[in-house]
Amino acid sequence: MTKKTDGKQIPQRVVSRLAMYYRVLSQLEQGGIERVSSRELGEMMGITPSQIRQDLSYFGEFGQQGYGYRVSNLYKEISKILGLEKQHTMVLIGVGNLGRALASYTNFRRRGFELVAAFDVREEVVGKKVADIEIKLMTELRSFLKENPVDIGVITVPASQAQQVADILTQEGVKGIWNFAPIKLSVPENVIVEHVHISDSLFALSFRLREKNS
Amino acid sequence: MTKKTDGKQIPQRVVSRLAMYYRVLSQLEQGGIERVSSRELGEMMGITPSQIRQDLSYFGEFGQQGYGYRVSNLYKEISKILGLEKQHTMVLIGVGNLGRALASYTNFRRRGFELVAAFDVREEVVGKKVADIEIKLMTELRSFLKENPVDIGVITVPASQAQQVADILTQEGVKGIWNFAPIKLSVPENVIVEHVHISDSLFALSFRLREKNS
DNA sequence: TAGATTGTTAATCGATTAACAATC
DNA sequence: TAGATTGTTAATCGATTAACAATC
Structure with a gap:
């Protein structure tokens, strides 16, 4: 559960992918999808599952082995990371x-x-x-x-x-x-x-x- | 003088920098500047001279040792590369x-x-x-x-x-x-x-x- | 339990930077 | 000529992908 934000500067590429994840997750949530794996997300976005897991690991642990990610949860977490919960x-x-x-x-x-x-x-x-x-x-x-x-x-x-x-x-x-x-x-x-x-x-x-x- | 476009697929990053070069060169030309070196261009754009020379080398040789680049020439060449001379x-x-x-x-x-x-x-x-x-x-x-x-x-x-x-x-x-x-x-x-x-x-x-x- | 999938470490790949001979 | 700067090769750096132990 340790956040890894500590000090480390996040690469620009990762930040712009965060915005992509946010957009896709918002669509999934609206579509009523409950869970998603990095493999599925990757297919939708045309990137590798590895990259998604690597990106997310900059910020914490949001998934569960054998299950994947709870869409609503990941969506909210990324929204927080991007600062979209602030005014x-x-x-x-x-x-x-x-x-x-x-x-x-x-x-x-x-x-x-x-x-x-x-x-x-x-x-x-x-x-x-x-x-x-x-x-x-x-x-x-x-x-x-x-x-x-x-x-x-x-x-x-x-x-x-x-x-x-x-x-x-x-x-x-x-x-x-x-x-x-x-x-x-x-x-x-x-x-x-x-x-x-x-x-x-x-x-x-x-x-x-x-x-x-x- | 040999173009190096042959077959090789140009990286996306290079293409988007071409658009930047185009924009900066257009400004220089409008400002009446005649010559520019990769060092000067790099300073203006916040990237290294090496990268500029490397990028340009994908498409040919546009400069002159000891002198740099003729602004109007480089501008026109990049414009051609980007396909901006076509309708x-x-x-x-x-x-x-x-x-x-x-x-x-x-x-x-x-x-x-x-x-x-x-x-x-x-x-x-x-x-x-x-x-x-x-x-x-x-x-x-x-x-x-x-x-x-x-x-x-x-x-x-x-x-x-x-x-x-x-x-x-x-x-x-x-x-x-x-x-x-x-x-x-x-x-x-x-x-x-x-x-x-x-x-x-x-x-x-x-x-x-x-x-x-x- | 067996199968699936995570988070992370290691290996690979590609892109950026440095260095330098060539030469204007 | 001497100084400057190119184009390119080699070295470095960083980012992506693969692999796998951990575990739900």
Whole structure:
């Protein structure tokens, strides 16, 4: 039962697989499945049972010999590991099409990510709403952050403005940035940035299509 | 000058770094920079010069001893490698917020990805437009594909409908799928799928925020 | 009990980094 | 020329897979 989280730094690859496990387990639970083995999980996800057991062993012992894993239990444990049982507050900067899509994605709220404000530079959208949040003018970002505790900043502005926004966020104490601008941000080392480079994966698709036909 | 593409399968990691190189080089070129060394590139991207040279060596020799790389040249070569000099046609299935965001992202068109049609199940959006494309009813998808050559299908429907859409796409000869539904698609082995699991990266951010504070 | 499956240690595989001769 | 930097081979590192004792 000893947790193995002690000190050891968890590889990035393991963390992203945790998110996959979480997703699959959520489907299994919704499907009313009660137990699952690493072999079955592996088949569903296209990875080896060994890898699953190895990954989980970073965090503890969640299974039972001869039986496998209780779906509802493993789901809850992984949810805890990912920090999805905590509440997170988010601000959105840049209410374009993508920002709007993210704001409206109700699953985030369900998982404990609460959007508390949205900002844009364009005066004409100010006062309108996304996902029941009133859009504020970008110039109010700093003062808002001073008065409201915010965990995560979601950046969906053009690349040219992203660094500037990141600077305000980090100066005002935001500790996590979810960045959709196609640019590498410089931030203090205690701030965590997750980049989502959507177009990179389209380019990879293009490459693999080409590779196949040659 | 011998290309090394011969047979050897390129690791997925290398492909996704190619997309990064492409992005950085595009910035350098726009900034009017003429030459760059692997050391400089590495510093900008936070990876080792060795890795850059190793990656590039999969595809040929693009540099010059004592000088480095000519930015415009390397940019063009990587663009070729990624297949971005070819024209690709795309259809979009699911015109929700995310679909709308992708359709409006003009950079794709600039890179040779042309959206030729968009589909949705909701009758009320049919006939309206996204990015100058008239939205069609989902039931017309199959017949459209029979009459028009399409390279890539972009899936932005809910998870529950994604497999069904993927089946139609692959049956009608689409060879690449860009999937935003949070589910693993089963497709024939000659079809290439790129998944973008946006929420996975938010979960990873949540994990790393938690990890830091413990 | 016999069969199944875990958690973990050891072996293998692949990817990253270091080193260096070649040469601009 | 001397200094810089490539492309590539070899060394190292880390991640994945296999194997197996423990045990439900």
